[in-house]
Amino acid sequence: MPDTFEYFGGVDFSGAREPLANLWTALGHGDDGRLRIVSLRPHAFRLDLATFVANGWRPAARAGADDGILWGVDFACGVPASAAPHLSSGPASWEASLAWIADRPADEVRDAIPEDQRGARLTDSAAGSIPFDTRSYRQTVEGIRWLHQLREEHGIAVVPQEEVGRASTVIVEVSPTLTTLDLGLPRRRAPSRPGEHRARAAALRTFLDFENAELESIAVTLEDAWDAALSCLTAWLVRDDLDQPFRTAPSGRDVLELEGWVYRAPAALESGG
DSSP, X not given: OOSSOOEEEEEEOOOSSSSOSSOEEEEEEEETTEEEEEEEEEOSSHHHHHHIIIIIHHHHHTOOTTOOEEEEEOSOSSOOTTTGXXXXXXXXXXXXXXXXXXXXXXXXXXXXXXXXXXXXXXXXOTTSOOTTSTTTHHHHHHHHHHHHHHHHHHOOEETTTSOOTTOSEEEEEEOHHHHHHHHTOOSOSSOOSTTHHHHHHHHHHTTEEESSHHHHHHHHHOHHHHHXXXXXXXXXXXXXXXXXXXXXXXXXXXXXXXXXXXXXXXXHHHTTO
């Protein structure tokens, strides 16, 4: 792993039936102390997304073979501690739950968890959904299945659940909804009136730049591209704060390493947000 990340990515994930129109990535790099987004693209299939996240991003960013990247993904990368014992054939652990879930359809996974144990994780906020509620359980299962494949085939690392070690591709869980609240960005993710995209673009320029006007237009016009850009921005903001969960909840290390953590803009946490 590099001492510092030069490249950053964001994934707007989808657990819906493929092919997909709402699965997007944003890709950027540090440029004179700011994030510059150089790519926004859709992916029709989760397998294609996995290939891009693992190594396919390098040509798009003109990155070297040894350069590292920090990706922000917007799905639950772990399960509630109360649910974990029901999602493995042995002792409950993060790795065991990933492997167990990866082999089963979404409805079977959800039905394996007693209803009163499908609640929130330590990190979950009232502003977002919980991993196994009716709205999100399919996305949670497909996201964990996708994550398991990335770890098995490409050696990526997910924090805070595991040590980064020698991995050059690192993933953190983020929430575009929380980032919108934390940074005071427009709540609506797609323009509702003519000309509204200009105000959205101006708000976003406070925090990042785009390589060209076309990329900026895509980000402020299409809801899923907007979420991918915010996921990328969050990865950029937390690049030097990967110990955030242990700093924020110091007594919960065992739970955090099982459930995971939704990373947020450090300034928002420091202000008590």
